Amino acid sequence: MPDGTPRPSPPPHAAPLSERMSARRPLRILLASYRSHPRAGGQGIYVHYLSRALADLGHAVDVISGPPYPELDRRVGLITLPSLDLHAVPNAMLAFRLSFLRSFSDLYEWGAHNTGKFSEPYTFGRRLAHHMKTATPYDIIHDNQSLSWGLRALHRRGMALVSTIHHPITMDLKLALEAEKRLPMRLLLKRWHSFLAMQKKVARSLPHLIAVSHSTARDVVRDFALDESRMHVIHNGVDTDVFHPRPDNTREPFTLMTTASADVPLKGLVYLLKAFAVLAAERPELRLVVVGKLRNGPTKTLLNHLGIAARVSFRTNLETPDLARTYAQAAIVICPSLYEGFGFPAAEAMACGTPVIATTGGALPEVVGAAGLLAPPGDAPALTRTIATLLDRPALRQKLGQRGRTRMLEKFSWRAAALSYEAVYTQAIAHAHH
Numbered sequence: 001m002p003d004g005t006p007r008p009s010p011p012p013h014a015a016p017l018s019e020r021m022s023a024r025r026p027l028r029i030l031l032a033s034y035r036s037h038p039r040a041g042g043q044g045i046y047v048h049y050l051s052r053a054l055a056d057l058g059h060a061v062d063v064i065s066g067p068p069y070p071e072l073d074r075r076v077g078l079i080t081l082p083s084l085d086l087h088a089v090p091n092a093m094l095a096f097r098l099s100f101l102r103s104f105s106d107l108y109e110w111g112a113h114n115t116g117k118f119s120e121p122y123t124f125g126r127r128l129a130h131h132m133k134t135a136t137p138y139d140i141i142h143d144n145q146s147l148s149w150g151l152r153a154l155h156r157r158g159m160a161l162v163s164t165i166h167h168p169i170t171m172d173l174k175l176a177l178e179a180e181k182r183l184p185m186r187l188l189l190k191r192w193h194s195f196l197a198m199q200k201k202v203a204r205s206l207p208h209l210i211a212v213s214h215s216t217a218r219d220v221v222r223d224f225a226l227d228e229s230r231m232h233v234i235h236n237g238v239d240t241d242v243f244h245p246r247p248d249n250t251r252e253p254f255t256l257m258t259t260a261s262a263d264v265p266l267k268g269l270v271y272l273l274k275a276f277a278v279l280a281a282e283r284p285e286l287r288l289v290v291v292g293k294l295r296n297g298p299t300k301t302l303l304n305h306l307g308i309a310a311r312v313s314f315r316t317n318l319e320t321p322d323l324a325r326t327y328a329q330a331a332i333v334i335c336p337s338l339y340e341g342f343g344f345p346a347a348e349a350m351a352c353g354t355p356v357i358a359t360t361g362g363a364l365p366e367v368v369g370a371a372g373l374l375a376p377p378g379d380a381p382a383l384t385r386t387i388a389t390l391l392d393r394p395a396l397r398q399k400l401g402q403r404g405r406t407r408m409l410e411k412f413s414w415r416a417a418a419l420s421y422e423a424v425y426t427q428a429i430a431h432a433h434h
Contacts, residue, residue: 027425028137029054031063032151033144034083034124036070039317040292041261042166042344043144044070049239051076053418062138064131066124081127083120086113116191122198125150132159140425147199155206160432162208162424167216167341167362169196170223172266175338179265200224208428210421212236212342213363232424235366237414238347242320245353245405246328253394254285256387257330257354259345260292263299268336268359270302274380277306279387286391288312289326291345327352331397332390335364338377343367347412350404355397357386367412371403 031051036044051061052073062077063070067085072078084106086092093114100106105123112119125148132141132154143151143163155161173193180186203209203224210232211217221228256276260269269290280286294300294314303309318326327333333349335358340346343364349356356372358364365374375386390397 025058027059027139027422027429029059029061029425030138030141031061031144032124032128032141032146033063033065033070034120034146034148035068036063036065036144037068038071039319039323040068042342044068045344046164046166046236047144048072049237049414050418050421053237053414054421056415057418057422059422064128066120066127079131081124081131083123083127084109084113086110116188118192118195121146121148121195122150124148125153129153132157140429142421142425147202149198149202152202152205158432160425160429161206162210162421162428163203163206164210164212165203165216165220165341166212167339168220168223169193169199171219171339171362172264175265206230207431208232208424210234210424213366215363215366216341219362232420234417234420234424235412236342236344236347237417238344238351238408238412239414240351240405240408243324243327243348243351243408245401246325249325249329251331251354252287252329253331254283255287255289255330256332256334257289257291257326257349258334258336260290260299263292263295263297266338268338268361268377269299271378271380271383272334272336273299273302273306273308273312275384275387276312277308278380278384279391280308280311283391286311289330290314291318291323291326292316324348324352327354330354332357332387334383334387335359336377336383337361337364340364346372347408350401351408351412353401353405355390355400356404357383357390359383368404369407369411371407372400 031047033043033047036047038044047063047070051063054061055073055075062079063072064079064081066081066083069080086095089095096110100110105126109119109123124146129150140160145165147163176189177186180189204226207230209230211220212235214233217231217233220226221231258272260267276288292314293316303312327349333354333356335343335346337359339362341363346356346358346364346367350371356368358368358372358374359377360374361377373386373390375382
């Protein structure tokens, strides 16, 4: 979608805010996201569907994002807030430009990245705060887990704010440290995650925070030392029009599927590969499709060690209809994550009527409910047994697929989520104008 511009302010004679809210007239909403890749990870998916659902309710929505930029509904404006996006360049050290000397944000981002520190939430917050000095006012600014100093600055200027926390990154750091025994790498992991100190302090300063699951809410309250009364739980939705069963497509009875947007311990892919190696030795037809990119790293090393590389395929940059078709064709979708704040892959697969096996890590049991099978996280033998059970019972696969579709239709609607967000916005606006 081409870059948009903020919509004009309401005319001077518009009704007071309290009157507009009571009449449910449109709000001007700015949804802020430091990166919003449309096909990798959950942030871009969240931004796309939430902004569309809010527009469906009649609100005027703009998204302000750093790269990668989201794909948005035509009714939603896009304001690009460029970062250096150093993850996308071949050699970040050589990306230096003299112009960085005129921008503290650019210079800091370049220096931090090249010394092992993830600075995008911090620099996005600085750029956002600067942009808002001259931007048209919004009724509410909704932060997508940057939790940056810039956000706190906007709060101090009296702007109404809420922030969504998809899951506490403290869990990523904890699991990465548990998997890494080399001291230099452990020190580098701690440096990379040093932005957590900022996020904890900023979260404690904001009156309204949103978690996408009860599991996330509990963990955020614990790890960030928050007052739980400021947490609101709103489950994500799933697009059941796009993600749906496809009777015209033949389901592939020996194809397993999983998603792994990043080769990190949190996603638990190594445990699935170990389970698959055992199952594949007894089932020569079995194949595994991984939605994600195979890089030089632990996964590639393990594939070669287990001797299963020829039976595992990786697919990247799938368009949403292709992703939905891949879910619908699989015999079983497996979510082996050690922890998930929500779990879009499980929800999308269930909406497609595909049976799901997930772990009990984080919020996955909230999403799956009784419509799928669960295994302990990080337990390859247990995962092996659970997959084997479902492979051997086609009637159970069909039953769980039907249950999953029904569960998504009844409990995970983006319209219901948007109405809940609207209620939290109302509280935040009232609080800011109190």
